[in-house]
Structures are given as C-alpha cells and as structure tokens.
Amino acid sequence: MDSKEFRNKIRRIYAALFAFFGLLLLVSGVLVYAVLNPSFLKFENTDYVETEAINNGIENGIHTETGFIYDEGMQTVITSCTSCHSAKLVTQNRATKEGWIGIIRWMQDTQNLWDLGENEAVIVNYLAKNYAPEARGRRDNLEAVEWYDLVE
Template sequence: MEGPDKFQESARQIYRMMGVVFAVFTLIGGFLVYLMIDPDLSAFKPQPEMAIAEQTVVAEDDFDKIENGVHLRTGFVEGEGLMTVVNNCTNCHSARLVTQNRMSAEGWTATIRWMQETQNLWDLGNNEAIIVNYLATYYAPENKGRRQNLEDIEWYALED
C-alpha cells in the first residue's frame, strides 16, 4: 500500500475513531443530562404498588376536607356557597387570586362582569347570586382604619 491508498486508509481509521469518540461523548452527555433531571436515579428503583395506591386513596379522601373552618385544598373560609365558589372560581385561576382581594358585593359583581367580558367567563346563572353573597360575606373590605401604634421597639442609630 503506497501513496493515495495509504492516505485513504489512514483517513478511514481517523474517521472511525472520531465516530467512536463522538458516540462515547454522546452517551456520557446523555447520562449527565439524565442525572440532572433525576439525580437519585429513582426511575430505576422499584416502586411498591401498595404505597402508591394508599397515597392516592388518602389524597381523594382529603379532596374537600374542611379543617378549623377552612377548606384545605383552596384556603376558602367554610360557609354557605363554598362549594359553588370552589367549582366555579377555581376552574380558571387559583383560589389565592380570590382570597387576596377584598370587595363589596358590587365590587365582586363588577369583577365577574369584567371576567365575562374579557376572560371568557361563562354565564353563572343562578350561581352568581350564591357566589357574590359568599364572597361579599367572607371577603369583604376590612375597615381597620389607621394602623396600631408601634410599641416596645428598640430603636438604633444607623451608621454612615
């Protein structure tokens, strides 16, 4: 083997080695990416079937549980119309979006109208009065007035 044949054979060997090196790096890279996603390799550990079934049953039992006057899944206050509010309001947004607001019946009605006009909220029908009554009762504005005076505060001078 001389000249061009020897060169071609050397080139083939180099390309084969490069292919092997590329394959090795691809496998190592894929494994490292998998480790980033599942660092404890839990997909390869056996999962006890009974434990999974028991967890599912517990979750279903607690789905609409109320404890200390609070609906655990949503954080809504227990009261007349609670489940109507849960079924209508939490289909589109978190319950926290409701509980962080305080409005009168007129304010809640205006918010419902806004959602119907701009956010494709369906016609609530007879449920609207139940929802507005619940929200105006439990999430009405709080008249606290001026904040309480600060007491027992140890003040200190700021350093320059």
C-alpha cells in the first residue's frame, strides 16, 4: 500500500464517519424537536385533530370550552363568532331566526363583522334552533334558590 492509496482510504473513512455523525446529529435533532413538539410527526392527521377536539370537549351536550350546545354548525359558530367577542355574549342571548339575522346585520354595520357568505345560514340555523326564545310570562318564579339556615 503506497501512501496515496493509504491517504484515499483515510479520506473515505473520514467521509463515512462525517456522514454517520452528521446523520446522527440530524436524527437526534428531529427526535428532540418531536419530543418538545409532539404533533411535529403527525402531519397527516387532521381528522384526528378535529374528532379528538370535539370528543374531548363535549360534556352533556355542551362544548366545555365555549359553553356552546353541541349541534350541527357549532364549529362554524365558534370560528365566526369568538374571534371578536366571548362565546358568553352569544350563549346568554335568545332570539328567533329573524332576531339572530338582525344581530348579525348590526354587527356587520357597526362592529366590522365580515360577510359570512354560506356560513350565515349555518350559523343562523344553529342559533335559532339552540338559542330560541323561551315562552315566559311577565315575571318568572324565583328559580334555583339555594336554601340555607339564617343564623341569628
């Protein structure tokens, strides 16, 4: 073995080692990133995102995070309504279909609400069904009284 051949051999080993450690560094880097950011390796899994979210968030028919009633159109309502104001502003109100459309028009006129396009019907149907006015008299009974002994 002459010195030239020897040098080439060393160079090849050097290159192989370089590639090996480079790869090792890359893989460990990816792994560390994946540990810190668990969804990094879950690109393909959008269905998982949505079903997971909805199943986790519903208790007794109520979406726990927002308080919305779980029904068709809820996701569209959440997306459209809660970027400016709290879900509570919706869920504490009651209105007919016409009433909800009126509220949307008012928000479009004064509150910079965008044109809801096809979503409007979805939203209005959801709200008119789940947040409809209840038949009430001119004064309700006192409800949900928590009884306690009044100490002297």
